Amino acid sequence: MMKVALLGAGRIGQVHAKSITAHDGSRLVAVADAIPEAARKLAGQIGAEVRSIDDILADDEIDAVLIATSTDTHSDLIERATAAGKAVLCEKPVDLSLDRALATLKTAEASGQPVMVGFNRRFDPQFAALKAAYDAGEIGKGELLSITSFDPAPPPIDYIKVSGGLFRDMMIHDFDIACWIFGGPPARVSATGSAMVDPEIGTAGDVDTAAVILQWDDGRICVIKNSRRAGYGYDQRIELLGSEGLLSAKNMLENTVEKITASGASAAKPVYFFLERYMRAYEIEWTAFIDALQSGAAMPVTLREGVAALACAEAATRSAQSGDSVAITPDMLGAE
Structure with missing residues (x-):
């Protein structure tokens, strides 16, 4: 069972929470959000803990994080999560700045951790x-x-x-x-x-x-x-x-x-x-992410894409x- 943390409890985070909890191969164990009440509300609905991003990334028992925060945080969180040994599914786009996204690509690829970008279509x-x-x-x-x-x-x-x-x-x-x-x-x-x-x-x-x-x-x-x-x-x-x-x-x-x-x-x-x-x-996207992690296959939508x-x-x-x-x-x- 893959233990997953959700970063971002807004509208799209709530959509992803449904996919994570519905999948037999994943369990949503923690939620973080810049608005504490949003995190508490979503976590209460799914039986997860409200935790800080720092705590989530420091927890070796959490296998993967789904990043559904504001776009200006995506690159930093991808870099921090991969450095912490987590697999990542990050909502699009990687960043608002192409230069910043390219720097993140280099850092993430060097980490060797799998990263998928959430192009659900x-x-x-x-x-x-x-x-x-x-x-x-x-x-x-x-x-x-x-x-x-x-x-x-x-x-x-x-x-x-x-x-x-x-x-x-x-x-x-x-x-x-x-x-x-x-x-x-x-x-x-x-x-x-x-x-x-x-x-x-x-x-x-x-x-x-x-x-x-x-x-x-x-x-x-x-x-x-x-x-x-x-x-x-x-x-x-x-x-x-x-x-x-x-x-x-x-x-x-x-x-x-x-x-x-x-x-x-x-x-x-x-x-x-x-x-x-x-x-x-969105449901099929999450299944594809979990399948790739479990099989060791390449991510179906790579960070380079x-x-x-x-x-x-x-x-x-x-x-x-x-x-x-x-x-x-x-x-x-x-x-x-």
Whole structure:
């Protein structure tokens, strides 16, 4: 039985707590949070102890930590946890700073401890089936990938101000999906964005509507579209055109009932938000982490892959600001 500690008892920490406690191979023994009441409430619900991060990392009986704290703490906690001999699953992104993430990559790899980055969308059954079909050669060579990711409404402005921007906070999931499907990071990134949903987002220095083109050296292209506002629900789609066909993963709907009459046709809207859409993906993600630890296999989403997604976000941010495409260079990926 793997003994696990959870660092961060906020919304996403609560989601992870459910996955940890539901798994036969793991037991959540301790919770830490900067807000003591949040830690006490969650720990009470699951029968865990409230402990400080220092105490958790000093406890040799704790095998792994799940980091679900604010992004600005991720790099420090990854470094401290791996130095303490813990396996780590850390929520995305690795850091808001690519340079800081690269330093963490070097430190963590030197420790030899396993680190997984929490890009849960890879574990969504629909997206995983698309990836498996592509890898099996069912549509030939991939040529044009299209990823749509629209949120139903923007987060609070206070969150926007500390999020690192749409490319690092929201689109980073899509950068990871693109790199995952196409087997590695692109060569160049071109991005544009604007604040159309809320002018306060623009005042805060961010965008809420964006489009990005990723280009690989062999000609493959990925187009990513993001918006902070889709009033009809949580819009999450992937379409992949290959030399011999097309693969697509569509939205999860509120129900599967479709009405067709003489006056027209109608169907249900997409589910409203990410917890409805991706709860199963979080469960599968945790199982994949535990399976890798128990078997000694490589982590299914490595820290180096987390850095690659952040490198794409960094390039997109630079491109949107300059109007020029930005190359993904080896040093941005941690190459020696």
